[in-house]
Amino acid sequence: MIALSLAEIAEVVGGQMHDIPDPSAEVTGPVVHDSREAGPGSLFVAFAGERVDGHDFAPAVVASGAVAVLGSRPVGVPAIVVDDVQAALGALARHVVRRLGATLVALTGSAGKTSTKDLIAQVLRRKAPTVFTPGSHNNEIGLPLTALTATEETRFLVLEMGARGIGHIRYLTGLTPPRIGVVLNVGSAHIGEFGGREQIAQAKGELVEALPEDGTAVLNADDPYVRAMASRTKAKVVFFGESDEADVRAENVRLTDTGQPAFRLHTPSGASDVTMRLYGEHHVSNALAAAAVAHELGMSADEIARALSEAGSLSRWRMEVTERPDGVTVVNDAYNANPESMKAALRALAAMGKGRRTWAVLGKMAELGDEALAEHDAVGRLAVRLNVSKLVAVGGREAQWLQLGAYNEGSWGEESVHVSDAQAAVDLLRSELRPGDVVLVKASRSVGLEAVATALLETGTEGEVAAR
Secondary structure, X not given: OOOEEHHHHHHHHOOXXXXXXXXXXXXXXXXXXXXXXXOOOOEEEOOXXXXXXXXXXXXXXXXXXXXXXXXXXXXXXXXXEOOOHHHHHHHHHHXXXXXXXXXXXXXXXXXXXXXXXXXXXXXXXXXXXXXXXXXXXXXXXXXXXXXXXXXXXOOEEEEEOOOOOOOHHHHHHHHOOXXXXXXXXOOOOOHHHHOOHHHHHXXXXXXHHOOOOOOEEEEEOOOHHHHHHHHHOOOEEEEEEOOXXXXXXXXXXXXXXXXXXXXXXXXXXXXXXXXXXXXXXXXXXXXHHHHHHHHHOOOOHHHHHHHHHHOOOOOOOOOEEEEOOOOOEEEEOOOOOOHHHHHHHHHXXXXXXXXXOEEEEEOOOOOOHHHHHHHHHHHHHHHHHOOOOEEEEEOOHHHHHHHHHHHHOOOOOOOEEEEOOHHHHHHHHHHHOOOOOEEEEEOOHHHOOHHHHHHHHOOXXXXXXXXX
């Protein structure tokens, strides 16, 4: 964070200083809400949760070097006390972002946010110092904490914005006002919470409504819900996609023998070839979004193509591909799942597994509401149409719907199976995998199927998978 005195911070957040011998003492390190991350020069933000109260760690964090605590009550060590800790954290982030003057790029969408954010960051940091959201810390706490990691040297700030309801993105853009806003897609993720795609589009479009007139909205021309958002902003609109009307588009899209996408990138300033290190054709759209942002910030087509071709995966459990010593390839995409990302992962598996046996170890897709049965059925059917060698559906009724969809599509006998939990899946795979097989593991985060991938990669280990 940029250096700020405790007196300045107290004024910004409207707080009272307690047990502070020197109000001019400066916070020069990170702002953290995990006591284990506190260190010299840091500011510790104490949240009072249902099970853990951050205020209880105040003496320990100050002993480790934290300058002060931002909390809701005095704690016997230097502290700035406020009525609402979350609001204070947001106010501090807003103040720092305004002081910095960095170009803020925000993105949202139903699927692909984290992968695209990572791509944008990897491209832009070739041009200038860039700070970006770690993992998927995209909510009202993670987003301001990320913004506060920026320093005087930061020129680009790339922030992922999540939403679970109308007004969430409007709140986040109020904390960190973007100059460039990217909307990737409107899909089925969280449709059970929103009530329908129209409501999801309404929520995601709050990002473009927040843009200034001299800003830029980067919109997916291939998604009709996103394309329609052009009417909701006064900012310049740049379209990306495979559509002919896209300003930044891909031509001659194909997958290499290893399942990595390649295409000809076209921008208003030129064209160049891209071969990505990531896996799956769905990354083409993500790459085009990143390319559109980079073009708006002055990078040439050749610079963008080179950066996209060299970019890797920065976030865990998102199409993480690992080959075991025996030749079994494990694709860990277990961080989360929705119908769009599940289908994209299956297509990537089919491309990667040409000439090899393929396994799809799949579990529940959460928060689909009334669409849950149809969407799980559709994924099971797609696994059959893509000639996946064996579907292993893991878990409760949603997994049974996956397996039933495969069965109704013509997957009989041993081509699909339902197992009760992750340990049962591991036991099955350990007994039946052969050298050269490719295994995809994917489900919503709550299922915890990353344990299956972890167990498969622990070659020679027979330990059990922890129940979840």
